[in-house]
Amino acid sequence: xxxxxxxxxxxxxxxxxxxxxxxxxxxxxxxxxxxxxxxxxxxxxxxxxxxxxxxxxxxxxxxxxxxxxxxxxxxxxxxxxxxxxxxxxxxxxxxxxxxxxxxxxxxxxxxxxxxxxxxxxxxxxxxxxxxxxxxxxxxxxxxxxxxxxxxxxxxxxxxxxxxxxxxxxxxxxxxxxxxxxxxxxxxxxxxxxxxxxxxxxxxxxxxxxxxxxxxxxxxxxxxxxxxxxxxxxxxxxxxxxxxxxxxxxxxxxxxxxxxxxxxxxxxxxxxxxxxxxxxxxxxxxxxxxxxxxxxxxxxxxxxxxxxxxxxxxxxxxxxxxxxxxxxxxxxxxxxxxxxxxxxxxxxxxxxxxxxxxxxxxxxxxxxxxxxxxxxxxxxxxxxxxxxxxxxxxxxxxxxxxxxxxxxxxxxxxxxxxxxxxxxxxxxxxxxxxxxxxxxxxxxxxxxxxxxxxxxxxxxxxxxxxxxxxxxxxxxxxxxxxxxxx
Numbered sequence: 001x002x003x004x005x006x007x008x009x010x011x012x013x014x015x016x017x018x019x020x021x022x023x024x025x026x027x028x029x030x031x032x033x034x035x036x037x038x039x040x041x042x043x044x045x046x047x048x049x050x051x052x053x054x055x056x057x058x059x060x061x062x063x064x065x066x067x068x069x070x071x072x073x074x075x076x077x078x079x080x081x082x083x084x085x086x087x088x089x090x091x092x093x094x095x096x097x098x099x100x101x102x103x104x105x106x107x108x109x110x111x112x113x114x115x116x117x118x119x120x121x122x123x124x125x126x127x128x129x130x131x132x133x134x135x136x137x138x139x140x141x142x143x144x145x146x147x148x149x150x151x152x153x154x155x156x157x158x159x160x161x162x163x164x165x166x167x168x169x170x171x172x173x174x175x176x177x178x179x180x181x182x183x184x185x186x187x188x189x190x191x192x193x194x195x196x197x198x199x200x201x202x203x204x205x206x207x208x209x210x211x212x213x214x215x216x217x218x219x220x221x222x223x224x225x226x227x228x229x230x231x232x233x234x235x236x237x238x239x240x241x242x243x244x245x246x247x248x249x250x251x252x253x254x255x256x257x258x259x260x261x262x263x264x265x266x267x268x269x270x271x272x273x274x275x276x277x278x279x280x281x282x283x284x285x286x287x288x289x290x291x292x293x294x295x296x297x298x299x300x301x302x303x304x305x306x307x308x309x310x311x312x313x314x315x316x317x318x319x320x321x322x323x324x325x326x327x328x329x330x331x332x333x334x335x336x337x338x339x340x341x342x343x344x345x346x347x348x349x350x351x352x353x354x355x356x357x358x359x360x361x362x363x364x365x366x367x368x369x370x371x372x373x374x375x376x377x378x379x380x381x382x383x384x385x386x387x388x389x390x391x392x393x394x395x396x397x398x399x400x401x402x403x404x405x406x407x408x409x410x411x412x413x414x415x416x417x418x419x420x421x422x423x424x425x426x427x428x429x430x431x432x433x434x435x436x437x438x439x440x441x442x443x444x445x446x447x448x449x450x451x452x453x454x455x456x457x458x459x460x461x462x463x464x465x466x467x468x469x470x471x472x473x474x475x476x477x478x479x480x481x482x483x484x485x
Contacts, residue, residue: 015228015454017220019139023146027137029192031149033130035185038157041277042302043178046165048078049281053175058083065285073351076422078282081415083437083443087279088414095407099322120291131387132399135200137219140454144316144384147310151380157185158277159302165281166295199231201392204236239393249394249401255471256462260447261398263384265406267439268382271332272432273374274410275302275417287343287363288354288423297364304368310373321381322443328377329440333433335370339363340429349425378439382406388450389458390430455481 047053061080130150138146143430164181167484168174200219203212216225249258276283280301284294316324342363347353355363383402390398420428448465450458461466 001152002368005022005159009269015220016224017139017222017228019142020219022218022221023137023139026196027134027146027149029196031153032185032189032192034066035157036189037161037180037181038154038159039185040157040163041154041274042158042161043165043182043296045277045279046162046169046281046298047175047178048083048087049285049291049294050165050169050175051291052172055087073286073422073425074286074347074353075185075351075425077286078279078289079418080420081419082379084415084418088411089317091407091411091414095404104152104241131198134389135384136201136457139220139450143388143455144314144321144451146317147384147387148313150383152309152313152376155302155305155375155379156433159306161301162295162299166292166299167321168296169291180444201236202404204232205239205392207231228276231454231456235392237377239391241393246397249390249397252471253473254390254394256465256468257394257398258391258401260389260443261401262405263442265402265441266380267435268411269406269409269413270432270435270439271317271374271378272413272429273371273379273433274413275432276371277305279417282365282418283421287347287360288362300364301368301371301394304371305375305379308372309380311372312363312376312380315376316384317419317451320449321385322447322449323445325381325447328373329372329436329443332378333436334439335366335373336429336436339370340426340433341424342366343429347426351425369424374485384402385450388455389461391458393458456471 006011048058051062054065058080059213061078061083065077067077068107133141134147134150160255162177164178165174168177170393176463197215200212200216203209213225213229217223218227218234219484220228248254249261255401283292284297285291288296312324342359346359347356362365386402417428420431446467448461448468450461453461459472463472463474
């Protein structure tokens with residue numbers, strides 16, 4: 001065994017290898033793509049709460065915000081379609097980019113796609129290539145933890161944006177500084193991509209078999225990688241038979257993959273989390289927090305987001321994906337009901353009212369509990385699960401579907417939230433709580449545990465599930481290995 005360890009589990013084939021420093025450093029650098037996404041998530045909501053920015057670009061919103069005549073409901077002070085379009089337009093661009101990213105990820109490789117993503121600052125590119133890169137690089141037994149490095153970087157990007165917004169909010173040109181600093185993570189990703197190697201899967205896919213074997217040896221830290229390497233070649237040969245991955249992923253045999261690559265990002269956005277991430281300063285300002293207090297509250301929720309993501313990194317490969325999905329769902333549901341009820345009691349339907357200092361802190365506490373639940377469940381798992389469930393022949397199409405659906409509904413929620421807040425008022429939290437309940441039931445019924453299963457053997461998981469088994473032909477599952485009962 002050359003002094004190695006088994007890099008798999010009883011759920012799938014076991015491969016020999018070590019968890020090497022090469023893998024850890026490589027995945028850390030690649031995960032910097034999440035900084036791009038996270039910074040943009042956090043920066044726009046803070047900028048749109050800065051008075052100099054509103055005066056320059058949205059004077060009508062500024063006048064409405066300062067109106068103390070009582071003619072305008074507190075819920076509706078920021079209701080402006082152009083203002084929300086400023087926040088949401090980035091994700092419409094990312095939606096378009098995700099379709100091009102599918103082709104470049106497959107033809108040029110994961111490494112080149114990450115470089116393009118940093119160079120052109122197109123979030124869709126990075127969201128397409130980075131999770132796939134991390135899943136293909138990581139050994140099966142720590143795939144969850146390494147893949148969640150992407151989510152960790154997202155949360156650090158959000159926190160960094162919140163902190164920068166806080167310190168620039170009182171400067172006349174503070175909004176320019178906040179937006180301009182977004183170039184930093186893009187530059188870091190471009191530079192970092194030069195030092196990364198491509199994944200063995202991608203190199204085999206492009207005919208570089210000798211280089212792929214050397215890369216696999218570096219990743220696993222041993223010379224004897226023949227069994228795993230042959231499995232990768234076999235998977236690639238099968239993938240080459242697929243001429244149209246977008247067409248093939250709609251076939252019945254890929255129904256489980258298509259379902260989860262579509263519904264997980266859909267549900268992820270319907271948790272309502274990006275309402276907090278986009279509009280935290282605006283939301284807190286609406287609820288009576290002062291300007292600095294609203295930005296500081298956003299910093300606090302951003303800090304909780306980072307810390308809670310560490311929980312998922314250390315638990316996802318120990319307890320599995322499903323238990324995190326379920327615990328997070330229950331906690332988010334309870335917190336949203338409590339937050340909605342507190343706002344209903346204080347502001348009612350009229351939107352007139354205010355929180356005492358103690359009540360405001362209590363509200364912030366439950367919002368932080370909600371954010372923490374998302375950060376160790378649907379946040380990181382929303383990127384991890386779609387990236388690890390697709391076989392090679394439809395992997396790019398599956399991840400592109402995941403990103404496209406994510407960006408579509410990110411755009412939708414960002415665009416309509418302030419209008420929904422104006423019309424649904426406190427009921428908006430009950431609206432999102434209802435979806436959290438639905439998605440938690442969906443996970444209970446239809447999600448099989450994918451923990452520690454090698455990516456190329458994921459069909460066994462579907463074949464053993466009570467519902468998905470009818471979609472997976474017997475011939476798809478390797479007959480040399482037993483299907484898990």
